[in-house]
Amino acid sequence: MRVVTAAEMRAIDKTAIEGYGIPSLILMEHAGLAVARRSWRELVATRSRKAVVFAGRGNNGGDGVVAARHLSNWGARVKVFLAGDPERVSKDMAVQLAMARRLGIEVVPLREDTESRARLNAATADLIIDALLGTGSRGEPRGLVALAIDIINGAGRPVLAVDIPSGLDADTGAAPGPVVQATWTVTLGLPKVGLLLPPGRELAGHLVVADIGLPRALVTDSPVPAAAAPQADEKGTAVGTPVAGNAGQAARDKAGADKPADGGHAEAPALTVWVEPGLVRALLPPRPPTGHKGTFGHVLVVGGARGMSGAPMLAARGAQRVGAGLVTLAGPAGLVPVFASAIMEALTRPLPDMLDGGLAPEAAAEVLQAMTRADVLVIGPGLSRSEAVGQVVRRVLEAAAWPVVADADALYALGEGARLLERTRERRFPLVLTPHPGEMARLCAVTVKDVLANPLAIARDRARAWGAVVVLKGSPTVVAAPDGRAYINSTGSSALGTGGTGDVLAGAVGGLLAQGADALAAAVAGVYVHGLAGDLAAAARGPAGIVAGDVADSLPQALARARDGQGPMLDMEG
Structure with missing residues (x-):
């Protein structure tokens, strides 16, 4: 489902009113x-x-007064408190107030x-409706609106917010x-970005998306990743869909052919999407019934150092x-016996190592040689942060x-500011980066607080700057593409x-x-399925005590559910 900023929602409303001729009062009524x-x-x-409605002077207040009118008609006891001068309300709000008064509200x-x-009415209400501020508000609420927010929060009653909880930044969730x-938030037309990011997600309570009669062309998703909407190349082959035979070879063959979707730089509108099951089902690669191990590709996982053998093995299990x-x-050669005894289904390859148990610089050449026999490289899990490892990672990148997923210590090796990524932006292969907020902060030369303040914006900006798909891990995880x-x-x-x-996760994306x-x-499907696997593991064993191996073992079940279109959906009204 498409997700919008306040400015995008205003543009949609304006087009509906001016372009399609839908009166604003009709949209407010809906x-x-x-x-x-x-x-x-x-x-x-x-x-x-x-029900007690706290209404502001603008159109968000008008939506609340419309709700009050209908609730009164249905038999509810309704009272409206107006946080502002009744003589200085918006034009549509004035119409709604006049109707409400004529109906005896x-x-x-x-x-x-x-x-x-x-305060007394709020404390004794069965439901409080927050219609004070909409997406157009900016900055800290003051005056009567701040007073109304204090009354609402102090009442200790269920609260339903109209569009967004008043005082919330619709774009960042701050x-x-x-x-x-709020206990519930009924957001209008489309979800707002700030309702899906912390702390806005928690402040919104249970999120409901309401259809208010906007033209379908204005609210449906724009282009989705290539796997969901394949297009024929000049040879007639569907780009983004594996050809018959070796899917991994298909991925290698098109390593430089899908520039706008993978590592390219074509600018597009900054479309934001809330990932739902139908999208993931379309993105997952097919599993032909005649497929064999060659059909489903070959992943090379490079990782490990003394004391950190588990990380690359978990990545291998994910793949x-x-x-x-x-x-x-x-x-490192010294770890290969550990790898071989722990994961019997994987092939192993020793790489030159140092006395400290990490990779030696000459390992880079062997990694590049090994990549010629594989379809995807996952590099970084447990590699350590030695200078020798840094040399290996930088030379390989x-x-x-062929396609690369860079995770963990491979990201550290890129250095503060990640100048290598900008310098190699026109690379020949698709690159996926999977940083957590701390790693992202180092790559961007900012603080973790900066990253957490607006993860969507920073992921989108860096994906464009680096020409890579960025998976910024968090709650929620954000995936951004170079085209916006x-x-x-x-x-x-x-x-x-x-x-x-x-x-x-890194292994799953590589797989x-x-x-x-x-x-x-x-990246989009891998993040979704990985999260769903965590949810399934928690449902089976309890939310505390889940380990990474439990998540890996739940991936097949999560994949099966995703292929059936099962998973979390936003609640809809209308």
Whole structure:
């Protein structure tokens, strides 16, 4: 489902009104009716069916007054408190207030002399409707609006927010000042970015998306990754879909052919998508019934150092569990016996090592040679942060010709500011980077606080600058493409907050790449399936105590569910 910023939503509304000729009062009526319907579901089971609406002077307040009118018609006891001068409301709000008054709905201006009355009504309400501020508000709420937010939050009653909780930044999810803590949020037309990112996600409560009658052409998703919408190349072969035979070979053959989707730089509108099951089902590479291990690609995992042998093995398991046909686990020669005894299904390859147990610089040449027999390289898990390892990683990334997933210590090797990525932006191969916020901060030469303040914006900016698909891990994980598209993941929980789950993710993305998915499709689908695997493991064993191996072992079940279109969906109204 498409997700929008405040500016994008305003543009959609404007086009609906001016371009399609839909009166703004019609859109307001639909919005208020959707809010009323969801409110009635909560009120109908209460004894007194008392609703209190706190409305601002703008169109968000108008939506709330429409809801009040419908709830009153259905038998609810409704009162409206107006946080502002009744003589200085928006044009459409004035129309709604006039109708409400004619129907006998009491509208009380919120002032110093009515504050105690407002607090009493809020404290005794079965439901409070927050219609104070919409997506157009900026900065810290002040004056009567701040007072109304304090009354709402202090009442201790269920709260339904109209479009966004008042005081929330619709674009970032930040709360620069007082903000309503909602029980439910009925967002209008399309979800707003800030409702899906922390802390906005938690402040919004249960999110409901309301259809308010906007033209379908304005709200449907724009282009999706190539695997979901294949196009024929000049030879007539569908780009983004593996040809019959070796899917991994198909991935190598098109390593430089899918530039806009993978490592290219064609600019596109900054489309943002909330990842849902239908999209993932379209992105997953096919599993032909006549397929064999060669069909499903070969993943080369390079990682490990003394004391960190588990990380590359988890990455290998991730690749295997999403269906890669072959996995080779390459690392320091001293670790190969450990690899061979722990993962019997993987091939192993010893690489030159140092006395400290890490890779030696000459390992780079052997990695590049090994890549000629594989379809995808996953590099970084457990490699260590020695200068020798850094030399290996940088040389490999400068010379590689096939798809690469760079994770963990490979990201560290890129250095603060990641100048190598910008210098090699016109690389010949698709590159997927999988940083957590700390790694992203180092790559961008900013603080972790900066990254967490706006993960979507920073992932999108760096994907463009680096010409790579960026998987910025977090809650939620964000995937961004070089052409500006970005995807907010809908699966996963704190159950994934344990060492090694990121290694499993890197392997899973590599495994999907090997099977023929392009870099963006593999990243979006891999993140989703990995999160769903964590959810399934937590459901089976409990949310605490899940380890990375549990997540890897749940990947086949998660894949099966994703292929059936099963998974979390946003709640819809209308």
